[in-house]
Each structure stands twice: as C-alpha cells, then as structure tokens.
Amino acid sequence: MKLIPSFLRFSVLGCAALAVSVAPLVQAQAPAGNQTKIAQRIDKMKQELGLSADQVSKIEAIYADHKAVIDPIFADKSLTPEQKREKAKGAMQDTKKKVDAVLTPDQLAKWKALRKEQKGAAKP
Numbered sequence: 001m002k003l004i005p006s007f008l009r010f011s012v013l014g015c016a017a018l019a020v021s022v023a024p025l026v027q028a029q030a031p032a033g034n035q036t037k038i039a040q041r042i043d044k045m046k047q048e049l050g051l052s053a054d055q056v057s058k059i060e061a062i063y064a065d066h067k068a069v070i071d072p073i074f075a076d077k078s079l080t081p082e083q084k085r086e087k088a089k090g091a092m093q094d095t096k097k098k099v100d101a102v103l104t105p106d107q108l109a110k111w112k113a114l115r116k117e118q119k120g121a122a123k124p
Contacts, residue, residue, distance in 0.1 A: 038063045048114060049107040058102045066095040 042059055045051055051059070073079070073087045100108055 035067075038067070044114075045111065049103065049110055051107070055102050059099055062095060062098045062102070066091060 042056065042063070045059065046056060069091045070088055073084055073091065076084070079087070100111070103111060
C-alpha cells in the first residue's frame, strides 16, 4: 500500500474543513441580502412618499409575511425553476396589492410613477 504524502493529506483535509466551515456562512448570507433589499425599499418609500410610522409598521409586516411565503417556494426542491418563478410572481403580486392598499391615493400615484421609472431604467 502506498502512503499518501503528508502535504497532500493535509491539503485535502484543509480544503474539506474549509468547505464545511464556510458552507453555513454562504447559506446564511442569502436571507440577509433579501432583508437588506426590503429594508432599503422601505427606507426609499419613507423618503419618497413620506410614510407615517403606522404605514411603515404595516408595510414591514406585509414584507415579513411575503418572506414567509416566498422562502419555502425557493427552498422546494420538487419545483422546477419555471414553477418557482410562477409561484413567486403570484406571491409578489399579492404583496404589491397589500402594500398599495396601505398608501394614500397621492402616495400610491407617486409610488407607481417611481416603480415605472425603475422598470424603465432597468431595461437596456
């Protein structure tokens, strides 16, 4: 039986240990990124629309509910990417309706204009 050189053994063990220790960190970063985007969206709404404290708390609750619906969709391994997109699209439309219902008519008009502007900027 040939012996594996010790430098190779330690290299393999070191890579395996690194992969095991980093994996939870990588997985934990995804939800934090989504939370940051939601917080940024709410901050933008506060600044642009002049939301009241009551509106902010209602919108935060709506996005928390959205996250509780959307996370299991993307975690479901039995769904195809297309199925996940379709389910997520439906959940996003529901969330959008709920957020829109919290806004005053003036805020809603301004928010729709901002969303339209964002969509226009996103297209090349």
